[in-house]
Amino acid sequence: MERDPRFDVALRLEVEDLYARYVACLDQRRFDEWPEFFTDECVYKLQPRENHDRGLPLCTLAFESKGMLKDRVYGITQTLFHQPYYQRHLVSGLAVSAAADGVVAAEANYLVLRTRKNEPSEVFNCGRYFDRIVREGGALRFREKLAVFDSELIPNSIIYPI
């Protein structure tokens, strides 16, 4: 009998490690590596909770392929003018809820702090990840990442991935 994925310690550690590497990549501004956390066919969405709860489809960002993620990286590093800032992601409350056909469903709360040059750190965006994870070439990758944020007002703009 297959083990209940919620209590599969090895799987859980592997998912935790995926999140740890994912947020470290973003917080350390290694943006070129960000698309590699995803499968070629993938979905990345950043959506206000208001829209999510009401069934309204609009997202703040909605990408449908690794190519679109690479375009976003080009956009934020080469084209989008912005005041630079650090991000610090805190992820907690991981729930590995199901695994079917090799797909792991995982959810976790996240909090992103923003620190601008010469400014104190501040709460930037908080929400929950709703993810689908698959094993590809021995490593876990996101097939879908949906970040639904509570933050009712975005403090001006969101440039870097969450």
Added chain:
Amino acid sequence: MNAPDTAPDTAPDTAPDSAPDTAPDSEVRPLEWPAIGPSRVPFPVYTDPALYRAELERFFYRGHWCYVGLEAEIPAPGDFKRTRVGERSVILVRGADGAINVVENRCAHRGAEFCQQEHGRVKDFVCPYHQWSYDLAGNLLGVPFRRGVRRDGKVEGGMPPDFSLAERSLVKLKVETFNGVVFASFDHGLPPLAEYFGPEVMPWLGRVFNGRKLHLLGYSRQRIPGNWKLMQENIKDPYHPGLLHTWFVVFGLWRADQKSQLVMDAHGRHAVMISRRNEGGKGEVTQGVSSFKENMKLHDDRVLDVVPESWWNGPTVTMLTLFPSVIVQQQVNSVSTRHIVPRGPGVFDFYWTHFGFEDDTLEMTRRRLRQANLFGPAGYVSADDGEVIEMQQHGFGGRDDATTISELGGRDVGSSDHMVTETLIRGMYRYYREVMGL
């Protein structure tokens, strides 16, 4: 204990039908406007608290129609949404009879902002504090213990005999809709919308809102640390898009060598920037433009999968600035309203409502949603608008002696058949000075 302060946030405007023109006004601090005219704007216009209070009164609370939402957001009787006119919280609600009402979200009793849900469906409104209840048009239906409480054959308390429900309704705003867009005002003496926007601008509003039912796609909300007028200026400024926004210039969505038209109303307050997409690429307008990336190629160009629509009638982009409160965007297949909500001299909230039309195919809806990646608080051609506005506000700080300059295309005000001009900004400040007496 202190007596509760029941005064509204600005002018005493308790009677629904009071003539706002006679309401007391904040004093406008004398400000020396440069003799050269509206091509210069002194920095205090963006920072001075007294000027800001006067702007709220003169632009948002009287004399001007303000955007409050779309009919599609409240399709059925009892549907409501909370929104704002200026800083004031108001409720857009569809009455039992299907009529569209806008009432101030402030109980007539003790001033509580009684409605705390962003949207929903109700039969009536009840203030939780003392349960004063109002119908969907804002009429006071009843108050508890109005006739007192009977005890031992004696009536104790109650409202005075001359207490009148009719005189204690919520503040009702004047409302007019145009093909699914709702405007409201605390000022009941306003001319009809068609006259307010004028014959130059009205056809462009009617191009986007031509009577089809709208299909709501969702919201984006951001807080931009800058003066609210800077957002109006940003969308009256055809100078920056081909310079700040790489995506516009590389992919030919907006650049100085396009066939374009700038239109304004007779007052210079409302405007439309109209243009047609070209092929992009290298050209005279990209020489020396650091944001132009000649070799930029998308890995996945579905975000720019533009399909012309019959209602465009030519232009691929029209940006309407409807003074003071809203921008209507059609940029290729992405359509939205952008609601400006002032929150102080140096900050405003910006609510985006994206929509499509009832006859959209699923593919068209998907296309509009994909192109939404260009716009909003993270969008390829919008996130940086908020960023530069914040930088402007920083730049204004502590310098009451300096001005902005808007002299591209001259110093006069008028419509234009090209976009190498800042005439629309000058038009807005010509009007601003008239209303503010500056």
